[in-house]
Amino acid sequence: MTLQFYNLTIILVCFFLSSCANFEKEFGTMIIHGGTIYTVDSTQPTVEAVVIKNDIILFAGSFEEAKNYQNEQTEFIDLEGKTMTPGLIEGHGHFMGLGYNELELDLMNTSSYQDIVDAVAEKVKASKPGEWILGRGWHQSKWDSMPANVVKGFQTHHLLSEISPDNPVYLSHASGHAGFANAKAMEIAGFNGLIREGIKAFEIEGGEVIVDQFGNPTGIFNERAQSIIYKHIPEDTPETNIQAFNLAIEACYKNGITSFHDAGISSKTIALYDEMKLAGKMNIRIYAMLRGGEELLNEWYEKGPMIDPDHRFTIRSIKLSCDGALGSRGAWLLEPYTDRPGHFGHETLPMDFVHKTAIKGLKNNFQVCSHAIGDRANREILDRYESALKEMSMLGADHRFRIEHAQHLHPDDIPRFAELNVIPAMQAIHLSSDRPWAIDRLGEKRIKEGAYMWQDLLQSGVPIVNGTDVPVEPLNPIASFYASVSRKTLKGTPEDGYESEQKMTRIQALKSYTLDAAYGAFEENIKGSISSGKLADFTIYNQDLMTVDENQILNTEIVMTIFNGKVVYKKTE
Known part of the structure; x- marks a missing residue:
């Protein structure tokens, strides 16, 4: 080997080593470890640790390898034996329906017509006369018992109208495909009197207003007939x-x-x-x-x-x-x-x-x-x-x-x-x-x-x-x-x-x-899976819902939610 060639080799090696030294290594902003992590990735169904950089998953695998991505700024989250999956x-x-359900009467857990009446009666006390009272969540098929007066499997408006004579009330069925109006709401909609003597239902295209044996509306507006009431409810x-x-x-x-x-x-x-x-x-x-x-x-x-x-x-x-x-x-x-x-x-x-x-x-x-x-x-x-x-x-x-x-x-x-x-x-x-x-x-x-x-x-x-x-x-x-x-x-x-x-x-x-x-x-x-390059969204649970006894699944709680690489929810003890 000539001296000239030897010197050139040394220069190239030094240049390569210098380039490697200057190459910027990727570091994680967060490393999550210490629990069972289900990836929903068939190539590695579970991993020990996940590294994220800002809002993207950088690595999923062993904790030892994950530690190679740490620097002085890296945040560590120890699951302490808890379970993590991709963000659900x-x-x-219906996103806005979810939000409005927090603002209006929630009737999801009512178990009788009387429960609805009681909930509306409380709302009337806090409402101005003429103010609309809205709610959602009742389901007659889930009640413990049905009232005495029933038409086509539904309650009638009379009890509701008695406790709210001055406030129009409209309560959506849990399904959203029917609604229940009191007399005041029907009066505003022009549906307070006899529809037609002897008819069993008032059909409109894609829906019906259920009426009693005398042709009077019962307060139930099914499917597209709900628009008769909806158009009179003030806009949000x-x-x-x-x-x-x-x-x-x-x-x-x-x-x-x-x-x-x-x-x-x-x-x-x-x-x-x-x-x-x-x-x-x-x-x-x-x-x-x-x-x-x-x-x-x-x-x-x-x-x-x-x-x-x-x-x-x-x-x-x-x-x-x-x-x-x-x-x-x-x-x-x-x-x-x-x-x-x-x-x-x-x-x-x-x-x-x-x-x-x-x-x-x-x-x-x-x-x-x-x-x-x-x-x-x-x-x-x-x-x-x-x-x-x-x-x-x-x-x-x-x-x-x-x-x-x-x-x-x-x-x-x-x-x-x-x-x-x-x-x-x-x-x-x-x-x-x-x-x-x-x-x-x-x-x-x-x-x-x-x-x-x-x-x-x-x-x-x-x-x-x-x-x-x-x-x-x-x-x-x-x-x-x-x-x-x-x-x-x-x-x-x-x-x-x-x-x-x-x-x-x-x-x-x-x-x-x-x-x-x-x-x-x-x-x-x-x-949808915990894989390199995907978004850093995760859900953390208090127990392993994939292995716990079936009768214990409903005891599973969400203890932390990570969205876009940031902890956005942490359950307080």
């Missing part, structure tokens, strides 16, 4: 909208929810969310569905999807409400209701509009998400989706059209979800709440062959997006997880669960709240 995703809810103020928005974020944090699929928003809500994002207050990840009014949809077809690079507020889907709810007997069925012969529920949106929207959605890159609870509504929507996909030569395309709820299916339609690549967004908690009385609506055969068919759908090859439909049900994801794996009521009955062969495994249930929910929003590459 509410796969179908900007101040209460912001208050409700902030309350909804707080509720999400307490429940470990870091992302939210908002199932149907208006132009006013879009404006509010834009305002909150501009002000730096959109501290949740909202995947929004446009409420399916033609004017709003045409505006967005022109603009195209809005995919937020900050991952805070994205609009790329459309929500169509195609039938009602089972509790109000508005779900659209192939055969009549067992407990209301001759009644099939309601088609609340023309199926031609579903087909037209599916075509325009495919043309303009919008996902279409259609509310369907009854077996006929599900079949009709699958038919319209299939027709549109064939017309556009897009069978097999990655459109990710969804059916929201998909609660009651004809057995012939179950495999069609996988065949058409349609995602069922199903809220497991509805089984816990509804199954004890749903059998009265549908009868045993329809229940066993087609109700809440989670495992059959999963085995057919489609993911399930889970959630709660808040404020229809409380936001609590632990209750929905428990329903997913047990198929029991929240009181733990029946012992083996309803139709136990349809239970999800715990891995399937966790995935339905994380990675599969992210997939349902085209976001599986940025969230």
